[in-house]
Amino acid sequence: MKREQKKKLQAYWFVLPALVFFLLLIAYPLVKVLVDSFQYKTLLNPGQSAFAGFANYLNVIKGEYFSTALWNTVIWTFLSVAGEYVLGITSALALNQNVKGRGFFRGVIVIPWVVPIVVAGMTWQWMLAPDYGIINNWLVNIGILDEPYYWLGETDTALLTVTFVNIWRSFPFYTISLLAALQSVPKELIEAAVIDGAGIRTRFFKIILPQLKSVSLVLIFIHIIWTAVNFEFIWIMTEGGPLHASETLPIQIYRLAMKEFNVGAASSLASIMLVMMIIGFGAYFLITTLKRRNIKKRSEMT
Amino acid sequence: MILNKRQRFWTKIVTYAVLLFFAVYCLFPFIWMTVTALKPIDEIRSSKPSFLIDSPTLENFKNVLFNTGFLTFFKNSLIVSVAATIITLLISIFAGYALSRFMRFKGIKATGGAMSLSQMVPPVLLLIPLYVLMQQYNLLNTHYSLILAYTTFMVPLCTFMLKGFFDSVPYEMEEAAEIDGCSRVRIIFQIVLPISIPSLLATSLFAFVNSWNEYMFGFVFINDEAQRTLTPGITLFKGLYTTDWGSIMSASVLAVIPIAVIFMYLQKYLIEGMAAGSVKG
Numbered sequence: 105m106k107r108e109q110k111k112k113l114q115a116y117w118f119v120l121p122a123l124v125f126f127l128l129l130i131a132y133p134l135v136k137v138l139v140d141s142f143q144y145k146t147l148l149n150p151g152q153s154a155f156a157g158f159a160n161y162l163n164v165i166k167g168e169y170f171s172t173a174l175w176n177t178v179i180w181t182f183l184s185v186a187g188e189y190v191l192g193i194t195s196a197l198a199l200n201q202n203v204k205g206r207g208f209f210r211g212v213i214v215i216p217w218v219v220p221i222v223v224a225g226m227t228w229q230w231m232l233a234p235d236y237g238i239i240n241n242w243l244v245n246i247g248i249l250d251e252p253y254y255w256l257g258e259t260d261t262a263l264l265t266v267t268f269v270n271i272w273r274s275f276p277f278y279t280i281s282l283l284a285a286l287q288s289v290p291k292e293l294i295e296a297a298v299i300d301g302a303g304i305r306t307r308f309f310k311i312i313l314p315q316l317k318s319v320s321l322v323l324i325f326i327h328i329i330w331t332a333v334n335f336e337f338i339w340i341m342t343e344g345g346p347l348h349a350s351e352t353l354p355i356q357i358y359r360l361a362m363k364e365f366n367v368g369a370a371s372s373l374a375s376i377m378l379v380m381m382i383i384g385f386g387a388y389f390l391i392t393t394l395k396r397r398n399i400k401k402r403s404e405m406t
Numbered sequence: 407m408i409l410n411k412r413q414r415f416w417t418k419i420v421t422y423a424v425l426l427f428f429a430v431y432c433l434f435p436f437i438w439m440t441v442t443a444l445k446p447i448d449e450i451r452s453s454k455p456s457f458l459i460d461s462p463t464l465e466n467f468k469n470v471l472f473n474t475g476f477l478t479f480f481k482n483s484l485i486v487s488v489a490a491t492i493i494t495l496l497i498s499i500f501a502g503y504a505l506s507r508f509m510r511f512k513g514i515k516a517t518g519g520a521m522s523l524s525q526m527v528p529p530v531l532l533l534i535p536l537y538v539l540m541q542q543y544n545l546l547n548t549h550y551s552l553i554l555a556y557t558t559f560m561v562p563l564c565t566f567m568l569k570g571f572f573d574s575v576p577y578e579m580e581e582a583a584e585i586d587g588c589s590r591v592r593i594i595f596q597i598v599l600p601i602s603i604p605s606l607l608a609t610s611l612f613a614f615v616n617s618w619n620e621y622m623f624g625f626v627f628i629n630d631e632a633q634r635t636l637t638p639g640i641t642l643f644k645g646l647y648t649t650d651w652g653s654i655m656s657a658s659v660l661a662v663i664p665i666a667v668i669f670m671y672l673q674k675y676l677i678e679g680m681a682a683g684s685v686k687g
Contacts, residue, residue, distance in 0.1 A: 129558040241455050
C-alpha cells in the first residue's frame with residue numbers, strides 16, 4: 105500500500121506544473137471575465153471598478169453593432185465551414201484515387217494551412233488590391249468586371265471575401281482528416297456496390313458519405329467553434345470594416361477592450377460568447393451520447 | 407475496382423483535373439508572393455500585373471533585411487517559440503506520463519478533465535484578463551508574456567498528444583526497471599522518452615509552428631519595437647498611406663521558409679500527431 109501511496113504522490117507532482125498553468129492562466133482569467141462582466145471597469149484606470157449588475161450586458165446587447173456582429177459571425181461561420189467541407193471532401197476523394205504524383209499533390213494541398221494567417225491574409229489582400237491587384241486585373245481582362253473592384257473595402261463584399269480566403273486556408277485540415285477516414289473505407293463495400301450497378305452518385309451518397317459521418321461531425325463541430333471565435337483573419341484583412349461590415353463578435357470584443365478600453369463591456373460580450381459555446385458543447389455531447397446509447401440499445405436487441 | 411475501361415479513363419481525367427485545380431488554387435498565392443518579392447518597385451506598381459519579371463531584383467529582400475526591424479522580429483519570434491516549445495514539452499512530458507499511467511488516481515483524472523475542457527476555451531475570450539494580468543506583473547512588452555501565453559495554450563494539447571503516444575509504450579519494461587530500484591524520473595528519461603523520440607518531435611514541432619504563427623497575443627502584448635515578434639511585425643510594414651508590397655511579400659517569403667522547410671521534412675509526424683491529439687483528446 106505504501107508503494108501505491110508513493111506513486112500517487114509522485115503522479116501529483118508530475119501534473120502539478122500543468123495544473124498551475126491551467127489554474128493561473130486559464131481558470132483564473134475565465135473567472136475574471138465573468139466577474140468583470142458585472143463591473144464598470146476600464147483599462148484607462150485599471151484599479152477602479154464598481155458593481156454594474158447587468159448594465160454591461162444590456163449595453164452590449166443594445167449596442168448599435170451587436171446584431172450586425174452576431175449576424176456576421178453566423179454568416180462567416182456557416183459559409184466558412186460549408187465551403188471548407190465541400191473543398192475538403194472533393195480534394196480528399198481526388199487524393200484517394202490511385203494516381204501518379206499523389207504525394208506531390210498532397211504536399212501542395214496542405215501548404216495553405218501551414219503558413220501564418222498573417223502571411224495568408226496579407227498575400228490575398230495584395231492579390232485583391234483594387235489598383236495593382238492581379239485578381240482584379242484578370243477579372244477585368246476576361247470581361248467579368250468593367251473596372252477593378254475594391255473587394256475588401258466595400259460593405260457588401262468585405263465579409264464574403266474574407267470568408268473566401270479563410271476557406272482557402274482552412275480546408276486542408278479537412279482534406280487530411282477525411283483522407284485518413286476514406287482510406288479506412290473497406291474497398292469490398294464499394295466493389296459490391298459497383299456490381300449491384302450503383303452509379304457514382306449513389307456510391308458517394310449511400311456508401312462513402314455515411315462511412316465518413318463520424319469524422320465529418322467531429323470536424324464540422326470543431327471548426328464551427330474555431331471559426332466563430334477566430335480573430336486574426338478578419339482583423340488582418342479588414343479590421344472589421346468598412347463600417348463594421350465584417351465585424352464579428354471576437355472583433356467586437358477586441359474593439360471594446362483595446363479601442364474603447366471598456367473592460368466591463370468586453371468581458372460581458374466574452375461571457376455571452378462563452379455561454380453560447382457551453383450551450384453548443386452541451387448540445388453536441390447530449391446528441392452524441394444519446395446516439396451512442398441508441399446504437400448500444402440496438403446492438404443489444406439484435 | 408470493377409469499372410469498365412471508358413469509365414476508368416474518365417475517372418482518371420476528372421481526378422487529375424480536380425487535383426490540378428487544387429494545386430493551382432493552393433500554390434497560386436505563394437507564387438504571386440514570390441514573384442512580387444522579386445520585382446522592382448515600378449513593376450509592382452504596374453497597372454498590368456504579370457507573372458513575368460522584366461528585371462528581377464533582390465532589392466526588396468535587401469531592404470527588408472537591412473532597413474527594417476525584420477531581423478529583430480525574426481530573432482524575437484525564434485526566442486519566444488523555442489522557449490515556449492521547451493517549457494511546453496517539459497511540462498507536457500510529465501503531465502502526459504501521469505495521465506497515461508496513473509489515471510486510476512482521482513486527482514489525476516480530474517486534472518485530465520480540466521485540461522481537456524481548457525482546450526475548448528478560445529484564446530480571444532481570455533485576451534482581456536490575460537492582458538490585465540500581464541500589466542499587473544509588468545510583463546507587457548517582454549518575451550515572458552508571450553512565452554507564458556503560448557505555453558498555456560499549448561500544454562493541454564501537447565499533454566494529450568504525448569499521453570496518446572505513451573499509452574502505446576508497454577508498461578512491463580518500466581516494471582522491471584522499477585524492481586531494479588530505478589526512480590520514476592529516470593524511468594521516464596531512460597526508458598520511455600528514447601522510444602518516443604518521433605512523437606516528441608511531432609509534439610515539439612506542433613508547439614513550435616503554433617507559436618511561430620501566432621498573431622493576436624504578439625500584437626496585443628508587445629508594443630515595443632525591440633521585443634516585437636514576426637507576425638505582428640510584418641503587418642506593420644503596411645504604412646498608413648502607401649503600402650510597400652515588395653517588402654511585405656519579401657518578409658512573407660522569409661517568414662514562410664522556415665515553416666515550409668520544417669513541414670516538408672516532418673509532415674508525416676506532424677499530421678499523425680495532430681490526429682492523435684486533437685481528434686482523440
